[in-house]
Amino acid sequence: xxxxxxxxxxxxxxxxxxxxxxxxxxxxxxxxxxxxxxxxxxxxxxxxxxxxxxxxxxxxxxxxxxxxxxxxxxxxxxxxxxxxxxxxxxxxxxxxxxxxxxxxxxxxx
Amino acid sequence: xxxxxxxxxxxxxxxxxxxxxxxxxxxxxxxxxxxxxxxxxxxxxxxxxxxxxxxxxxxxxxxxxxxxxxxxxxxxxxxxxxxxxxxxxxxxxxxxxxxxxxxxxxxxxxxxxx
Numbered sequence: 001x002x003x004x005x006x007x008x009x010x011x012x013x014x015x016x017x018x019x020x021x022x023x024x025x026x027x028x029x030x031x032x033x034x035x036x037x038x039x040x041x042x043x044x045x046x047x048x049x050x051x052x053x054x055x056x057x058x059x060x061x062x063x064x065x066x067x068x069x070x071x072x073x074x075x076x077x078x079x080x081x082x083x084x085x086x087x088x089x090x091x092x093x094x095x096x097x098x099x100x101x102x103x104x105x106x107x108x109x
Numbered sequence: 110x111x112x113x114x115x116x117x118x119x120x121x122x123x124x125x126x127x128x129x130x131x132x133x134x135x136x137x138x139x140x141x142x143x144x145x146x147x148x149x150x151x152x153x154x155x156x157x158x159x160x161x162x163x164x165x166x167x168x169x170x171x172x173x174x175x176x177x178x179x180x181x182x183x184x185x186x187x188x189x190x191x192x193x194x195x196x197x198x199x200x201x202x203x204x205x206x207x208x209x210x211x212x213x214x215x216x217x218x219x220x221x222x223x
Contacts, residue, residue: 034211043113043200043214044152096142096165097202097212099152 003027004088009104018075020103022088025069031092033064035073037084038102044087047073083107111135113203113215114183121221122191130186130218134203140164141184142202142212143176152200158184159206191222 005023012018024033034049048055048062050071055062061074075082087102114133122128134141143155157165158178169176173191178184188195198219202212 038152041198041217043216044202044212046211046213049211096154096157098154099144101151 003090003098004100006086006088006100006103008101009106011106011108012075012078013108014080015077018073018078018082018105018107020073020075020086020088020105021070022073023070024088024090027068027090028092031090033062033068033071034089034091034097035060035062036087036089036097036099037082038087039081039084044099047086078105078107080107080109113201113213115199115201115215115218117218118216119219119221121223123223124192125190128188128191128195128220128222130188130199130201130220131183132186132201132203132215133183134201135213138203138205138213140204140206141178142204143184143186144200144202146198146200146217148197155186188220191220193222196220196222 032049032051035047036044038044048057048060050062050064064071085102085104087099089097091097113135116131139160141158144152145155146152154168156169156176161180173189175187198217200214200217202214204210204212
């Protein structure tokens with residue numbers, strides 16, 4: 001079973017920052033937080049992952065709270081192509097990824 | 110560097126036939142994962158393999174389903190005596206195998222059982 005809780009859906013205006021929250025209150029010390037997204041029936045796409053520190057790459061930023069019980073994925077300038085289901089996942093090293101229901105993000109023109 | 114390749118993209122089978130789904134991991138990747146996605150549902154883990162070894166098959170149905178990842182060649186997900194409920198998208202992912210490595214997913218195989 002997925003160990004994360006995410007909103008079922010969210011809307012964001014095109015060009016604005018999309019902030020997707022995730023709760024993972026039972027996360028263990030060696031578990032990483034991963035974010036993937038799935039754009040309409042395509043294979044899931046890796047976005048970003050982190051352990052304790054905030055992370056940033058060309059796609060997004062990941063903000064993890066100090067107690068590691070929650071995190072936020074930030075898409076700085078959302079476009080229509082960012083419309084997708086976003087999955088927040090906690091994963092022990094060397095283990096499989098278990099997907100939950102994710103957040104369906106709608107980018108509005 | 111080619112991505113994860115899955116074939117066929119679409120597979121149609123009649124009830125009772127066998128379905129074979131192939132997955133070629135990215136170059137240098139030795140770990141393969143299979144997931145199933147039923148219509149309007151989430152991705153469900155099926156099996157995790159390394160070369161010639163099944164590491165975790167906790168998500169595989171006990172009957173009719175099998176998977177392999179031979180020393181040479183692609184990983185194969187095999188479904189015997191397919192039923193309509195097997196109709197789904199099947200996704201394969203690969204990783205190099207190092208801890209914390211991200212998974213790269215293929216485009217999936219859409220299986221339709223008539």
